[in-house]
Amino acid sequence: MAGAPVSSYSKTQVWLHWSIAALILVQFVAHDGMQHVWRALRRGQEAAAGDWPLAYMHVVLGLAVLVLAAWRLWLRSTRGVPPVSGMEHPALQLLARLTHLAFYALIFIVPLSGAAAWFLRVPGAGLVHGIGKNILLYVVLLHIVGALVQHFVLKSNVLRQMLAFRQA
Template identity: 90%
Template sequence: MAGTPVSSYSKTQIWLHWSIAALILVQFVAHDGMEHVWRALRRGQEAAAGDWPLAYLHIVLGLAVLVLAAGRLWLRATRGVPPVSGMEHPALRLVARLTHLVIYALIFIVPLSGAAAWFLQVPGAGLVHVLGKNVLLYVVLLHTAGALVQHFVLKSNVLRQMLALRQA
């Protein structure tokens, strides 16, 4: 971990946060091509030609999430992150810590399991990928709710820091 505490996220940390979030959002809403190709291949059928570009896009974006997540984790370990506001109940801090831990785990597990299913045909990896994707959706919703509570209820600067807006 970085030696001296930091007071804000770096522009790179903010960019990585929102880039990964955007890529994951695209993966959630535009996964039909991959689903169709995967299902056809599993049944020994020919996949529709129009589904292949979307399947390849899904693969590329998933690998991009993995690379960006590795960069984000490295930066977090070497630069550090701002301390928590301290305004919330210890139980909420625990939920926030666990939420972040699960998100970090899943932004590695979901693309890795998808790659293992697609490239290596590892039995069960596709199921891990789908289950992980579903859990990630709910944990991201919890994370978003927590950020909104921090901003609107607790009046902390957590959301402003991640939006790169500084308090006056």
């Protein structure tokens, strides 16, 4: 763990946060090609030629999420993160910790299970990937709600720190 406490996120931490968020958003919105190819392959059918580029894009972006998530976790463990505002009720602090734990677990589980299904044809990995993707959607929504509560209700600087691309 990092030695001295930090007062803000580094530019890299902010960039990683938003890059992973953008990649996950693209994965949610543009997954049809992968879904069509996956179904065709499972049925022993030929997938439509127009679906293959989207399927490959899904694989590449999923692997990018995995790499960026590993980098983000490494930075978190070596550099640290700013302390929480401390203005929350202990139950909300626990919810925030559990949400972050679930988020970090899922940004590894979802791409790893997808890779295991796609590259290794591991039985059940596709199911884990699909369930994990759906849970991740709700965790992301909870994360967004938490950030908005921090900003508008508790008037903390948590959201501003993650929006500020400054050197720290």
